[in-house]
Ligand code: HEM
């Protein structure tokens with residue numbers, strides 16, 4: 060097996076792996092719907108819509124400190 | 127002092143807004159001059175042959191590209207970063223003396239670089255690599271400014287109240303990291319004065335002059351890996367950061383799908399890096415690099431359209447806002463032009479199409495439907511949204527804004543349609559031959575045929591510049607118009623008549 064053929068197999072394997080990771084990520088996003096902090100991903104849009112300095116953060120840093 | 131409620135501090139954002147406007151005027155004015163020079167060669171010596179060195183096309187062209195990309199666009203990116211960054215992280219720059227200092231340092235150092243770039247390019251000092259023309263002393267200064275910007279990004283993130291990073295933040299961070307990596311690798315160069323030749327002589331050339339560390343085809347590949355990603359991380363990624371913040375904010379609509387925005391982000395990051403080879407199709411680089419670049423360019427439609435469609439769907443059920451607000455018009459047309467150029471680009475990246483398109487005006491057309499329609503529109507829209515908030519005044523004139531919108535849209539359309547026709551005509555004429563394989567046309571035949579289209583492009587470009595001057599005037603007057611209450615400014619920007 061020459062180097063070119065090896066490269067070919069490597070290329071196919073790498074592409075397949077990346078496709079798997081991508082679809083895995085899509086599957087994860089749409090089935091779990093929430094991240095590890097328990098926030099629905101869609102809530103994060105509010106970071107832009109409610110961004111005055113005294114608006115409540117979507118997930119405040121201080122929440123972590125209280126835990 | 128203690129009793130004053132905490133507010134966002136827009137000092138640095140304002141400074142960069144002024145820079146955006148000033149450099150926009152310079153860059154576009156030079157663009158218009160170039161366009162007229164191509165249509166009417168006499169313009170090259172319009173100020174007399176004594177100063178022709180400074181007014182000819184080849185001297186001014188890099189000034190246009192660098193002033194508009196690294197001047198206008200980059201200042202726009204910085205201005206919006208210093209605005210959006212504080213807001214979505216919910217922390218004010220006023221809370222940290224260090225961040226304030228870094229922000230101002232960033233601005234002044236940046237200005238010094240801009241000045242030295244203008245002077246050196248006009249003097250004809252250049253490495254002659256497209257979009258990487260600066261010589262080594264300027265490159266070192268660029269790295270320093272970039273590090274200062276990085277410190278101010280990560281410093282602000284370090285003291286944030288909002289734990290998660292809004293999607294725009296990801297794009298700004300990607301801009302920072304992407305350009306840092308590309309710029310350093312592509313600008314690896316050795317001052318000629320340090321070199322020695324075969325018989326031991328040394329000290330060649332001026333002290334500022336350098337040669338690339340890479341040679342031949344390798345140099346070309348590194349150059350276009352950089353060049354394409356200058357497009358990616360300078361003219362696309364940070365502009366997506368802007369639209370993800372300013373469109374939802376101005377329209378009051380949540381992003382259609384936040385999940386889709388995450389997905390598109392990773393897709394774009396991964397695919398963009400591999401597409402640079404499409405600038406070198408049918409050149410002396412390895413065939414597989416060309417094929418890979420072609421394939422990745424076509425895949426690139428997906429993440430690009432993922433963001434653009436996400437933005438258009440954000441307006442779902444709210445399309446009356448497009449009719450009533452010129453600001454929303456700019457952004458919606460901007461994302462439409464983004465879709466347009468990210469469809470056109472992949473088509474041009476297909477080998478057989480590139481065989482016709484490469485070296486022709488069609489590429490220039492592609493460049494400017496992306497930059498005028500997408501980059502320019504989004505930066506102006508962002509500044510329009512920021513102006514009432516940073517100056518605490520309503521936008522001076524809504525009707526002037528609407529007029530500007532239509533003038534510039536016409537300008538963009540004239541620009542890219544004329545370049546399409548010119549480009550494809552050129553491509554076809556260059557390859558036409560008779561039954562014996564003799565070329566059917568000489569170069570000058572194409573020049574004659576293209577003249578009217580070059581004139582149309584110059585007119586289109588002038589309209590765009592006129593629109594930009596209206597924009598500058600509108601912002602200038604906004605600074606002195608009637609004050610408005612801070613509390614009115616939740617979503618739609620207030621506008622005077
Ligand atoms: C899916 C996305 C895109 C793809 C696949 C793509 C593809 C291409 C191709 C094939 C070329 C021509 C190379 C040649 O033959 O010389 C090109 C040139 C160029 N494109 Fe794109 N394009 C995309 C999006 C964009 C966008 C959004 C912008 C700007 C906002 C842009 C700016 C440019 C520039 C500045 C050049 C000219 C570079 C030069 O030759 O100096 N592109 N692009």
Ligand code: HEM
Nearest residue numbers: 154157158160161191194490493497498501502587590591
């Ligand atoms: C008033 C508006 C503008 C006019 C009239 C204009 C005109 C021109 C002209 C005549 C050229 C040279 C084309 C050639 O060599 O054949 C050019 C190149 C270029 N312009 Fe503009 N321009 C304008 C705005 C912009 C903006 C806003 C951007 C970016 C944000 C931009 C980016 C570029 C780039 C990247 C190139 C190099 C393209 C390539 O090498 O293929 N221009 N422009």
